[in-house]
Amino acid sequence: MPVTQAASKPSQPASTIASTTDVPDKAATRRPRLRPLMALWPHLLRYRGRALAALAALLVAAIATLVVPIAVRRMIDFGFDESHAGFIDRYFAVMICVVAVLSMASAARYYLVMTLGERIVADLRTQLFSHVLTLDGAFYDGAKSGELISRLTADTTQIKSAVGASASIALRNIVLFFGATVMMVITSPWLAATLLIAIPVIVAALLLAGRGVRKRSRGAQDTLAEASAYAAEAIGSVRSLQANTAEGAASRLFAGEVEHAFEAARSAVQARSWLTGVGIFLVFASVVGILWAGANAVLAGSMTAGTLGQFVLYAVLAASGLGQLGEVWGEISQAAGATERIAELLHEKPKVVVSSRPVPLPVPARGAIAFRDVAFAYPARPDVPALAGVTFSVTPGERIAVVGPSGAGKSTLFQLLLRFYDPIAGQILVDGVDLAEADPQAVRARIALVPQDVAIFATSIRENIRLGRPDASDAEVEEAGRLARADEFVGRLPEGWETPVGERGVTLSGGQRQRLAIARAILRQAPILLLDEATSALDAESETLVQQALDLSMQGRTTLVIAHRLATVLSADRILVMERGRIVEEGTHASLVGRGGLYARLAALQFGEANAGK
The missing domain is CATH 3.40.50.300 (P-loop containing nucleotide triphosphate hydrolases)
Structure with missing residues (x-):
């Protein structure tokens, strides 16, 4: 493979995680709106006992609520009749008991559901963080830490709200709606039939509006993640910003990101507002219509006042249940968008494929290394070779220095040896085992790295x-x-x-x-020691002391040293000279200086012509 340009480290592309998943997101908008929440199902099953207890408490509270209209009807029809002395006292005593059951069941439901939400989100955060740590260099070349943090925090908080409060309210109102609907049919079939005609229209309107909420919420979460990513980057580099008096420019850029996030959030809130308003109007307009029809029936003598009161209370319960369901539907739709973003990240697979039956490394470890005609290009720049035809071997305990100009591919050797990436051609072996067939964890356990x-x-x-x-x-x-x-x-x-x-x-x-x-x-x-400019940040006195410690630690270990300062590699057993992704020279300091090649020129620049060979 011809080498046209040196490349030892990938550039950071402008694309973000969100932008790399545009196609899946478009597909997602064609799926049912809450399907992403199914990703939470395995977590829910893990705590099914707590979930079933919460459901039982919810049903008890719903039944207690549905008993109240029956008591109201009987009080209206019989409670004010003097022939039923003591009726009101007994009914109010019963009602106190019903209210006590309702309050205790509601408290139990709230506690169980909220702790369930907290538990699931805690597990999800742990799973997400552990998964992110397994992803390889190709993923991190295009990822932004701020976006990842946003998914770990902001998105999971959205899910916590949905699994906890929103899901609890939604289930409660679904049960109340269907329970109240059944009781309306029992109380007055003809009034119930009239009301049920309007329900499909209401539900269709809520579903249609909910689709827009989810799409806009997804956009709001993406823009918030972009703002978080910029903030994390700026705060991490605050001293550079201050040194260059760039605080004002950074603040303006962040303000722009925040304003963009605000506009996206405002759009999502606007959609939710329409959803809530339309739902409430349709629901209670239906109740008003039923109340008008029932009042006429009472005047005509075909229905008692108590029966109308009971029916109206059930209608209000059903209407409020449907109305609140419309309100929390927006929150659940937001959580669906957040779950979708998290699921995308969890579905990210490392490009470094681990064999289902990896070849074990020999024991005891020896520290032998071999590169065989290795070629590589970073995924972020696939057309720019970083290595081409690299071949060399290192015997156990040997000390090898790797030198060359910036961008020659020196650090790439280390990244491939640590199996952050796989080569596109050739083989890399540690103790005779091809890294492509070995477990990356086992390989890294044999390597110690001192980065720059x-x-x-x-x-x-x-x-x-x-x-x-x-x-x-x-x-x-x-x-x-x-x-x-x-x-x-x-x-x-x-x-x-x-x-x-x-x-x-x-x-x-x-x-x-x-x-x-x-x-x-x-x-x-570890038997293999990688030093990437390990003493570059030390003063002369500290460098001498640390170099002595390194010399001691290198005894009996295979050592690869990357250095720009040639004075630190004079004692190496061999020196590999790299240029444009290839090894162009190999030998000791003295032999390389004598050849008059690239190394000799570098030595002359650093030591001077007279001292280059010393």
């Missing part, structure tokens, strides 16, 4: 080092820190190893963060 851009978490120094081996004891963590010379600055901190370092290690210097990364690698005790 160190990831530091907002926890203690001890826990940041322990990331290298989570089961390590405190003594092992501190020993790794001492070998990396981290104890020299840790000892000056008020809380020592327990000192919190702030988000991204903001309270530490670049050199201190680098030493924590080296301590992680030492603690990991």
Whole structure:
């Protein structure tokens, strides 16, 4: 494959997660509006006992509610007759009992449903976070952390509201609607038949309006995610913004994103408002019409006042149930949009395919590495080769340096070795096993990485080092820190190893963060050590101390070192020189300088012509 341009790391495309799923979203708009919520069904089944208890409480509360109109009819028809002395007292006593049952059942329903919603969303967040951590480099080349956080927080909160309050209200009103409808038919079939004619019109209007709510809610959630993504990026780079006096520009950009999100949200609220208003008008207009017809029947003597009162109460229950159902339908439609976004993320599959029966790596580990005619291009730039025809082998315990100009493909070697990506051609072997046939977790367990851009978490120094081996004891963590010379600055901190370092290690210097990364690698005790400019952020004194620690940690390990500063690779067993995705030279420092090629030119630039060969 011809190499036309160097490419060691992918650019960040402007497309977002949402934009990569446009086609599925269009298909989704043609499906029933609540189908995305079926993705929550497995979570609901896991807690079916709690769900059934909530349903039982709901039914008890609904039955208690439906008893009230019967009592009202009997009081109207018989309670004011002097021949039925004590009737009112007994009925009011019974009504107090009914109300007590209703209140207790309603409280139980609310508690069970709300805790069920909280539990399901907690599980969903855990599942989503765990899944995101399994996705490979190709996914993260086009993803934005702010959007992912929005799905973990804002979208799951929408679902919590739907599974909890909205679903509870919807089920309650569905039960009340059908229960009240049945009782209306029993109370007065001809009035019920008249009212039921209007129900299909009302339901059709609610369904039609609900479709627009879901589509607009999905758009509102997408724009909110875009605003969150920009905010996360800006806050993470706040010092660069301040250093360049770009706070005003960043604020204006974020204000524009927020305004866009507001307009999308306003559109969704407008759709919900229409849904609520239309539903309430249609429902209660039907009730008014029935009340008019029933009043005429009472005047004509074909119906008692108590029967009309009972029927009207059932009609109000049915109408309010249908009206509130229309209101919560909008919230459930919003949750369907949020569930759809989460389902899209959960359906993302890593491009790095793990075999169902991976080949086990040999034990004990040796640390042998081999690249065989490897070619690769980043998914974000498939037409720009990053590696072409790369072939080399590393024997166990050998120390190899990889040098070359920026964009030559050096870091790509590490990313393929860690199996963040798979090559498009060729093979990569660790201890004789093709990485394409091995479990990525097993491969990475044999590798320790010290990157140039160190990831530091907002926890203690001890826990940041322990990331290298989570089961390590405190003594092992501190020993790794001492070998990396981290104890020299840790000892000056008020809380020592327990000192919190702030988000991204903001309270530490670049050199201190680098030493924590080296301590992680030492603690990991892996047979293969990858150093990507591991001492680039250190001052001269710290570099000398850390280099001694690295020399000690490299003993008995296979080591690959990426370096731009050639002084750090002079003691390597071999040096690989890369240019435009290919290995163009290989040898020791002295032999490469003698050839007068690319390495010799780089050495002359860094050491000077007179000292290049020394």
